Amino acid sequence: MGKVIPANLNNYPRIGDRPEQQKLRRTIAALDRGEASLEDLERVQREVTREVILEQVEAGIQLVTDGQIRWDDPVTYFARSLEGIRIAGLVRFFDTNTYFRQPVVEAPVRWQWPVLVDDFRFAAEASPVPVKAVVPGPYTLARLSVDRYYSDLPKLTSAYAAAVREEIRALMEAGAQVIQIDEPSLVRHRDAVEVALPALAGLAELERSDSVRLGLLTYWGTLDQNLDRVLELPFDFLALDLVEGRRDLEGLSRWKLKGKVFGLGLVNGRNTKLEDPAELAAAVKRIQDSCGFPWAYLQPSCGLEFLPRDTARRKLEIIAEAARLVSE
Amino acid sequence: MALLTTTVGSFPKPDYLVKARAAFSRGQLDMEELREKEQQATRECIALQERLGLDILVDGEMYRGDMATYFAEHLDGFRISGLVRSYGNRYYRKPIIVGPVRWRGPITVDWFRFAQSLTPKPMKAILTGPYTMMDWSFDEHYGDRRDAALDLARALHEEVVALYQAGARYIQIDEPAISTRPEEIELAIETMQIMTAGLEGCKTITHICYGEFEKIYPQMLRLAVDQIDLEMSNSGFDMLQLFRSHPFEKEIGLGVIDVHTHVIEEVDTVVERIEMALEVFRPEQVYVDPDCGLKTRTSEEAEAKLRVMVEARDRVRKKLSLA
């Protein structure tokens, strides 16, 4: 039986319903009123990051994230630092009730400085278990942008890929051992793989030490006929949403015993209904039987920020419990 | 009467009401005191609409918070979640379906009666639609989107009937979520059929927020309503092209005021928007209104924007010598 590591995916609720869990919200409101300073905000962001890391660890998670406490949305935290990008109005993030600010590409896209490295260093120091670094994927960035410069999706994707590559290099230099590239757009468009593959191949082939695991994540859909081509990319793991993308399970079995490592997104990250750990463990074992992975991550199907904080924590506890049951 | 003016539903809440709601949620104000403030704000909102010369009025939704949560709180089968972030520093509570959804009695009928009693002008009753309620809720009970949406439609239809019996002759069912999932338009059509059944002599309307209209047009014309209200100014009137290729046979609620910006439109801009639409629509088909609810604007902005809208409508009427 391959080892199963309980992992968090990317974001995590930054406030909860208890007053002491709301200091970030209060501080930002105070900042808007001119009653708090940027230093106050910085301090609170650090506190909350530390708290959500410890909350993940207490829940039994063995691969945590920084919760993306500082990210306004999945796109702009990274995109706004790039040359050539202006950040425009709010747009709905896929089919959710949440929003992101849309990047507008007005000039050549260029990476200028590391955005995620300081956050990674801080999280790594605060966490007793390994921390995963998460970067937005080039294809998703391109798909969610307004392109006023390249007027060409493949070209924009490869320009974003060059920037993402620099960020990943910087993260590796800072000691990140697990790095995940988030590409939800990959399951939304029929031609996604045609357009995204060259750019993603470039990232998958990035030179790295044997201890680094560089992987790809999709969520809220299925790769279907594109699954094989994505699995051919030399990433160290492929993380999938196996709730809304259940259909891909069948395709995974074609890769049985080929040494592929999967992130199993089996816990619904956007429904409050709680999974049963025993059923979850049974599902993992069935996948192990059909796919024969050497090891895998067990994780939410999408970021947990779509849930209330207490439910998000419960979901992590269920993941940890199921992983324990699998290894028994 | 051509080119009647109306609004999409929500108005900005006055400061005293925002404060009262906060005090109420902290337990520092009782229900009756809050109700009083809500009624005061409703009175002011209706007086404002009369002053502006709007034709079809709304109650302003002073007593509602989130548009889905408000109805969920009053239906059986729902629980309300902890806080979830929507954007930036904004959080809301989301409905959770935990059992069969059932109507347990009138939700907005008393407010409709109260609002209508304050004005001789027609009062539009407004509900959040079943498709949107389903899409914006966590579902722990049905495990199937269609089952949840159909039960919601049956429950909310009882509210529609109660409003109709209370005298509502304009009933608007808000379905902002329709345009975000084009692949489910058939389900939205099915639920709307349930919602508007048996309302003789009543104008039925649905409001749909901006989204991928090109993917649901012309199918959306099969929504069982007399009027579809759309965010036209936010979309730069791109949709007119669609309507040229396939005629829009229903009445249109024509959003001519952008509710997402502080900037007050020029009267000329709004006149232009109405005239552009009249290249595609007959004047009797058109109801003039803002793109969406005004609750995110300040009271001053909302009033100024509506004043511009009514003036633009008057100018177009005069130009075309319409009554």
Ligand SMILES: [Zn+2]
């Ligand atoms: Zn709207």
